Amino acid sequence: MKIARNVMALLLLALTIQGCQTNNGDRNANAESGIAGKELVLRGQVSVPLPETYERVLLDEHAMIITGADYSVVYRWVDQKEVEFIGSDKSPYHFFSSVFNHPTSNEEKRFLEGLTDEVRQPSSPSNLEFYYFNNGSGRQLYILSNSLSFVVEITYKGYGEMYINRVITHSALK
Numbered sequence: 001m002k003i004a005r006n007v008m009a010l011l012l013l014a015l016t017i018q019g020c021q022t023n024n025g026d027r028n029a030n031a032e033s034g035i036a037g038k039e040l041v042l043r044g045q046v047s048v049p050l051p052e053t054y055e056r057v058l059l060d061e062h063a064m065i066i067t068g069a070d071y072s073v074v075y076r077w078v079d080q081k082e083v084e085f086i087g088s089d090k091s092p093y094h095f096f097s098s099v100f101n102h103p104t105s106n107e108e109k110r111f112l113e114g115l116t117d118e119v120r121q122p123s124s125p126s127n128l129e130f131y132y133f134n135n136g137s138g139r140q141l142y143i144l145s146n147s148l149s150f151v152v153e154i155t156y157k158g159y160g161e162m163y164i165n166r167v168i169t170h171s172a173l174k
Contacts, residue, residue, distance in 0.1 A: 040064070041174060043077055046128070046143060046152055049170045051163055071138075071158025077150040086111075092151040093144050100131045100142070126172045132164060139164050145173060 039047045042064075051066055051073055058065040063076040083095045087107040090098065099108045100119050112119075117134040124130050132141040138157035141164055156163055 039170075040066075040075065042075060042152055043150065045148060045174050046145075047170075047172050047174050048075070048143075048152070048154070049163075049166045068158075071156065071163075073157075073163070074153075074155040076153040076155075078153055079150045091149070093146050093148065096131070096142055096144055096151050097129070122168050124168055124171075128171055128173065130168050130171075132168075141167060143167075143171060147173065 038050045040050050041047050051068060051071070054066045054068045056065075056067045058067075062079075062082075063074055066073045066075075078092050078096075080092060083090060083092050086095070088095045088105060095108065098104060099111050100121065103109045103112055115133055115135075119131050119133045121129070121131050127145065129144040130141060131144070132139055134140075135155065138155065141154040141156070143152035143154070154164075154167060
């Protein structure tokens with residue numbers, strides 16, 4: 001029984017790692033490292049810059065958590081199943097685009113009711129759409145693209161203005 005549990009744990013870890021790829025050469029990179037290729041590739045399709053320094057990386061089936069001395073970043077991908085669980089039959093892109101621009105359904109309106117701050121949409125040099133807002137102790141950012149089957153949700157707790165700006169500036173489709 002113990003061997004079966006160990007095999008299952010290894011399989012789960014392998015599947016989780018397959019969903020995320022990292023290119024990490026220097027754990028203590030400086031602020032320019034996002035430009036130099038220190039990136040996190042989510043589900044093999046969206047590249048975002050890694051935080052400058054970090055202490056720990058935790059993987060889950062639908063999320064990745066990176067922690068540092070005075071911050072934490074949670075990267076989550078919201079897929080079709082989760083949007084259907086919310087109660088919508090729209091694609092993840094169309095659901096969140098509607099939520100942030102012109103909410104029409106009750107599910108979309110309820111999503112916005114939980115926000116404590118105005119949603120901002122900065123211009124981006126890439127073909128990705130970004131929406132972010134303050135969530136009390138940090139910022140929450142959504143990355144959308146009509147060509148993706150999921151939406152990336154990044155929750156940054158700590159002083160995150162500089163990191164969020166790097167994500168907006170340096171993220172791209174792979």
